[in-house]
Amino acid sequence: MRKVAWVAWIIYIFGILYFVLPLFGTFIFSLQKSRGVLSLSAYQSAFADPKFLETFLFSNVMAVCTIIVSLLLVVPTAYWVQLRVPSWRPAVEFVTLLPFVIPAIVLVFGLIKTFGRPVTIFGVPVFPALTTSALSTDFLLVMAYVVLSLPYMYRAVDNGLRAMDVRVLTEAAQSLGAGWGTILWRIIIPNLRSALLSGALLTFAIVVGELTIATFLARPAFGPYLALLGNHKAYEPAALTIISFALTWLAMGLIDLVTRGSKRGPLTGAH
Amino acid sequence: MAFLELTNVRKVFPNAQTPAVEDFNLNVNAGEFVSFLGPSGCGKTTTLRMIAGFETATSGSIVMDGRDITPIRPNQRNIGMVFQSYALFPNMNVADNIGFGLKVGGKSKPEIKERVGEMLALIKLEELGNRYPYQLSGGQQQRVALARAIAIRPQLLLLDEPLSALDAKIRLSLRNEIRSIQRQLGITTVYVTHDQEEALSLSDRVVVMNRGLIEQVGPPFEIYNFPTTEFVASFVGTLNLLKVKVIDPATGAIQVDGQTFFTGRPLVNHAAGETAQIALRPGIVQSRQHGARR
Numbered sequence: 377m378r379k380v381a382w383v384a385w386i387i388y389i390f391g392i393l394y395f396v397l398p399l400f401g402t403f404i405f406s407l408q409k410s411r412g413v414l415s416l417s418a419y420q421s422a423f424a425d426p427k428f429l430e431t432f433l434f435s436n437v438m439a440v441c442t443i444i445v446s447l448l449l450v451v452p453t454a455y456w457v458q459l460r461v462p463s464w465r466p467a468v469e470f471v472t473l474l475p476f477v478i479p480a481i482v483l484v485f486g487l488i489k490t491f492g493r494p495v496t497i498f499g500v501p502v503f504p505a506l507t508t509s510a511l512s513t514d515f516l517l518v519m520a521y522v523v524l525s526l527p528y529m530y531r532a533v534d535n536g537l538r539a540m541d542v543r544v545l546t547e548a549a550q551s552l553g554a555g556w557g558t559i560l561w562r563i564i565i566p567n568l569r570s571a572l573l574s575g576a577l578l579t580f581a582i583v584v585g586e587l588t589i590a591t592f593l594a595r596p597a598f599g600p601y602l603a604l605l606g607n608h609k610a611y612e613p614a615a616l617t618i619i620s621f622a623l624t625w626l627a628m629g630l631i632d633l634v635t636r637g638s639k640r641g642p643l644t645g646a647h
Numbered sequence: 648m649a650f651l652e653l654t655n656v657r658k659v660f661p662n663a664q665t666p667a668v669e670d671f672n673l674n675v676n677a678g679e680f681v682s683f684l685g686p687s688g689c690g691k692t693t694t695l696r697m698i699a700g701f702e703t704a705t706s707g708s709i710v711m712d713g714r715d716i717t718p719i720r721p722n723q724r725n726i727g728m729v730f731q732s733y734a735l736f737p738n739m740n741v742a743d744n745i746g747f748g749l750k751v752g753g754k755s756k757p758e759i760k761e762r763v764g765e766m767l768a769l770i771k772l773e774e775l776g777n778r779y780p781y782q783l784s785g786g787q788q789q790r791v792a793l794a795r796a797i798a799i800r801p802q803l804l805l806l807d808e809p810l811s812a813l814d815a816k817i818r819l820s821l822r823n824e825i826r827s828i829q830r831q832l833g834i835t836t837v838y839v840t841h842d843q844e845e846a847l848s849l850s851d852r853v854v855v856m857n858r859g860l861i862e863q864v865g866p867p868f869e870i871y872n873f874p875t876t877e878f879v880a881s882f883v884g885t886l887n888l889l890k891v892k893v894i895d896p897a898t899g900a901i902q903v904d905g906q907t908f909f910t911g912r913p914l915v916n917h918a919a920g921e922t923a924q925i926a927l928r929p930g931i932v933q934s935r936q937h938g939a940r941r
């Protein structure tokens with residue numbers, strides 16, 4: 377018993393060191409821009425570059441758009457699968473996991489190849505090339521991000537749905553006269569609050585740091601900026617890494633706060 | 648004309664070998680309290696869900712208030728429903744749960760408030776309007792669910808094993824409360840249960856079901872004392888089944904172990920000398936000093 381506890385503690389501490397040491401090293405490094413003293417000058421210089429704010433803002437806008445599209449796509453789909461065709465769940469789950477199997481580089485080349493020229497179906501033009509203007513490329517970028525966020529978003533929503541008795545709640549609402557819109561908006565979504573939030577925050581974290589797709593679609597996103605900065609500067613990328621870690625942790629703290637706040641007893645009573 | 652008429656209703660689920668419900672014919676009168684009673688899996692819930700509109704009958708018709716409701720969507724039927732698992736909306740407090748149907752129906756705020764107050768008084772939970780479902784006991788939750796279902800003044804109230812998740816003591820008191828509220832409002836009610844005591848004590852009429860078929864329909868007294876099938880006889884109440892020899896069908900005379908008894912009713916479909924089976928309820932046998940007349 378005691379021996380096992382000892383081993384567990386050692387593994388635990390080793391794990392923490394493995395995770396924390398590089399981060400701590402990066403943090404110390406980011407403070408050493410001025411020779412001989414610890415200072416925040418790397419942070420000052422990172423913030424001073426207008427490109428920082430520009431790309432960070434761009435990526436935030438993309439993230440918000442991605443979250444909106446992803447929610448609109450995933451919530452009704454997962455709800456419908458759970459309610460009407462639960463036997464499809466494994467298939468749908470498999471589709472949502474594809475981004476783990478298909479590398480982002482493959483996805484982005486597929487997108488460029490498909491949407492980089494006017495799209496036709498049997499020779500009939502459907503819509504023009506999407507890579508010709510900034511706005512339509514951003515649209516393509518958001519769509520690609522929606523795909524990347526699917527595994528996280530679908531899982532979060534699906535878990536949230538499983539925590540309530542979707543079918544009985546739906547039927548109770550229907551018997552009271554509610555239509556689909558009312559059911560989704562007044563009952564399903566409010567009870568999914570913490571699931572939606574965690575899905576949204578994960579999506580946010582992915583989009584803001586994403587490199588491959590933004591690079592190949594040549595959009596001024598935060599990921600490519602960070603990579604570029606790393607090529608010719610030493611301390612600033614370290615500072616930015618620490619900042620993005622801090623943002624992620626803030627996000628995770630928010631998730632924790634919200635989930636804890638909504639931990640209520642049995643959702644629909646005994647079964 | 649009955650208020651609710653089910654005619655030749657049949658339901659076969661996709662990929663199922665046997666129908667879940669078959670040959671279902673039943674007329675329910677306005678204001679009547681009818682129970683579906685039967686073992687688990689006999690098709691009670693399926694029948695109830697077809698009335699509510701959550702399942703579509705494979706064939707047959709369901710007519711409510713003179714109107715075929717088969718093509719009407721469940722949210723347009725104005726039928727109240729109470730579920731075994733209460734199904735209260737966890738994100739709303741008691742008052743909002745009760746008022747949900749009224750709000751969806753476009754009622755004004757003061758109107759909703761008044762009706763919710765009435766309902767809270769009806770279920771004797773006036774103080775708990777601001778509580779959330781998770782802050783209530785099972786019995787309280789089910790009362791709120793009942794209030795929510797009747798707040799919209801439905802034409803028909805359906806209850807699917809509403810007491811099964813509760814413990815025995817609350818089950819008994821809530822059972823009486825449901826019945827008294829039903830009487831007070833005069834609302835036509837269909838009540839599903841596998842508990843014979845519930846069905847017999849609550850209902851104007853009981854529909855005994857087995858394997859998707861109706862075995863017998865009748866008032867509790869008839870179901871209990873004059874079961875028409877062996878299934879009903881054995882499912883309802885405690886029974887002692889005895890093999891007897893029929894002596895005289897006209898007077899109801901039978902012989903058990905060389906002793907002659909009288910059933911008190913003529914025995915139709917039996918001839919003298921035939922072996923038959925009788926079902927005895929405990930408590931109905933009387934013994935006398937002289938002679939053994941029933």
Ligand SMILES: Nc1ncnc2c1ncn2[C@@H]1O[C@H](COP(=O)(O)OP(=O)(O)O)[C@@H](O)[C@H]1O
Pocket residue numbers: 660661663667685686687688689690691692693694
């Ligand atoms: N959605 C469904 N799909 C397939 N079979 C079902 C479905 N719902 C119920 N059944 C079957 O129909 C029969 C009747 O079920 P049900 O009406 O729920 O019985 P009860 O409520 O009397 O316990 C059972 O054999 C059950 O397995």
Ligand SMILES: [Mg+2]
Pocket residue numbers: 688691692693
């Ligand atoms: Mg049932």
